[in-house]
Amino acid sequence: MNIKNIFSINLKWIRAFLLLFVSFTYIDLEAAEEAPCKDYGECDEFKHSLKDMSSLQSGASTFLTYCYGCHSLEYSRWNRIANDLQIPEEIFFDNLVFDPSIKPGDLMAGSMSKEESAKWFGVAPPDLTLVTRLHGSDWVYTYLRTFYEDSSKQYGVNNLVYPGAAMPNVLAALQGNQQLACKQVPVIAKNGGEKRDNSGNPITKEKCGFLSIEEGTGSLNQEEFDELIYDLTNFLTYVGDPDKVERERIGWYVVFFFIIFTTLSSLLHREYQKDYH
Numbered sequence: 448m449n450i451k452n453i454f455s456i457n458l459k460w461i462r463a464f465l466l467l468f469v470s471f472t473y474i475d476l477e478a479a480e481e482a483p484c485k486d487y488g489e490c491d492e493f494k495h496s497l498k499d500m501s502s503l504q505s506g507a508s509t510f511l512t513y514c515y516g517c518h519s520l521e522y523s524r525w526n527r528i529a530n531d532l533q534i535p536e537e538i539f540f541d542n543l544v545f546d547p548s549i550k551p552g553d554l555m556a557g558s559m560s561k562e563e564s565a566k567w568f569g570v571a572p573p574d575l576t577l578v579t580r581l582h583g584s585d586w587v588y589t590y591l592r593t594f595y596e597d598s599s600k601q602y603g604v605n606n607l608v609y610p611g612a613a614m615p616n617v618l619a620a621l622q623g624n625q626q627l628a629c630k631q632v633p634v635i636a637k638n639g640g641e642k643r644d645n646s647g648n649p650i651t652k653e654k655c656g657f658l659s660i661e662e663g664t665g666s667l668n669q670e671e672f673d674e675l676i677y678d679l680t681n682f683l684t685y686v687g688d689p690d691k692v693e694r695e696r697i698g699w700y701v702v703f704f705f706i707i708f709t710t711l712s713s714l715l716h717r718e719y720q721k722d723y724h
């Protein structure tokens with residue numbers, strides 16, 4: 448066997464090994480992605496709209512009113528947000544910034560000391576600047592809508608997406624009392640059809656874990672509440688990547704430039720080639 452053969456055998460093995468490795472990693476990733484929203488199952492889909500200023504403004508207002516007391520956005524600055532969201536600085540500071548010692552160029556470092564809050568909640572409320580990058584916007588959108596009453600927990604609530612979360616349900620007054628309910632669902636037979644008893648009535652079994660809001664307990668109805676959370680998640684998506692809209696706009700110019708440049712240079716190339724023939 449000469450050296451060439453040894454190499455070719457080795458290459459075959461290396462290639463097979465790499466293929467196996469890649470496919471195992473892929474299977475592993477697939478498994479890890481199972482039920483990304485935990486007890487809720489698949490997260491609800493969230494499509495951002497980062498050019499919708501009124502949605503972003505309403506999200507910023509909800510955040511500063513209900514969340515900023517506990518959560519910082521420490522990689523953002525006050526005046527950057529006011530400018531990007533097209534809110535005149537004066538109106539922004541008069542209406543949404545509650546601490547008069549804050550200057551427009553300050554970072555949004557939060558109003559709570561990390562040690563104190565860790566004592567109160569057992570865990571300090573994390574900074575939320577990059578939360579949509581960390582978990583995805585779908586996750587955040589679903590998480591904020593899946594708190595339910597659970598008297599065994601410290602704040603009387605639990606969460607389907609983040610079971611055992613140490614966060615109180617701060618929007619309960621808007622959403623109303625959400626509970627886990629049970630309902631009768633048809634039993635499905637092996638052939639995929641509904642099971643029926645001898646007299647033809649469908650056989651049902653009790654299934655629990657459905658979210659249900661006690662009517663009249665919240666100041667918003669479900670649609671309005673979902674919209675509020677949509678705007679809030681949209682704002683957090685913007686905060687996680689504030690240059691996204693601008694980057695995508697410039698990206699189109701770059702693509703356009705490449706098309707023109709490639710066309711011009713290929714024409715030039717053709718001209719030069721003529722001299723050789």
Ligand code: HEC
Pocket residue numbers: 509510513514515516517518568570571572573575578581587590591611612613614615617618679
């Ligand atoms: C009273 C304090 C408090 C308020 C107000 C509050 N949170 Fe929280 N939040 C927490 C704590 C504490 C945690 C950590 C939970 C844990 O890890 O168990 C948390 C966790 C989170 C997480 C999960 C972050 C992660 O990476 O795991 C998100 C998202 C979040 N909060 C969003 C919000 C939003 C949006 C608001 C406003 C509507 C808000 N929070 C208001 C205390 C608060």
